[in-house]
Amino acid sequence: MSELDNLELYAFSRLYDRAGDPTQPARGLKAAQEWLARQPNQCSSAAPRFHLPYDVRPLANAVAHLCAPGAEPAATVGDGVDALDLRGLLHFDEHPAYTFTFLWALTRAALGQASAPPALDLAWLQSLTPTTPFAANPAKQLAQRCYARVPLLWAEEGWQSEIARDWRLRILRYAESAAIVADFSEMQHGWSMARFPNFWINALCVAKIGAVASDNEAQANMLQSILQKRRFNTIQIDAPGGDPVTRAVHLLYFGEWAALYLAALCGVEPEARVPLQLLGLIDG
16 A cells, blocks of 8 residues: 555645646636636737746647647747737646636637537546545556656657646646656657666656557557666556547646645645745845
């Protein structure tokens, strides 16, 4: 039995209360619709550009990949009059599913398309929560695999890779732990045969997020075989959903919980961050 089943898990923490809230996507959609209603002419470009905090940009890029493949990334930062300034509206400490759905609704509106909240699998979401034992909880299992290791988040280039970048930031912020993101090409040409010191095999956990494109499936299977032969600690991360947007939202819930569980294993209170002024990193 994992120690995660016996930890207090900071039940009083706002982050833990928020992480399991299944209403976050619907709330993000409603907030976006209300914002648009107040500013009906602010989102009329087929390729909207947003002023965003840097740590929200991976979610905006994921939206851009899903809504307008090949278009200019939604997270483009600039001073143009057509850019929507969302820096006062969206923050990293919001639930990632809320932020993702908010940006998705704005982009869909710019493309003249209606949006509805993703149909979440509530039973699957429940399986991620602290009350679900380790043996049936995939988020706890991932956190346990990553504990005292560096997670290598392997995701297909595109929206899945941007979801992995959001995971990396949450692992860094909540658990004060490093993580690495690599797309399929980087895994294929670099990580599969990189010359590691002996301890790296035990220091790395490879988490494969989602599926690869069908034309890459055979090569991905070959890559996984190579990793297994090299005795890498590997785990496959899957999420339900009949369409990419729904799968993306499920993965955002997964990453949020995994980062919080990893924080618990590391003995870190995810909201008790050291003020950067004390470290001399920013002016206070």
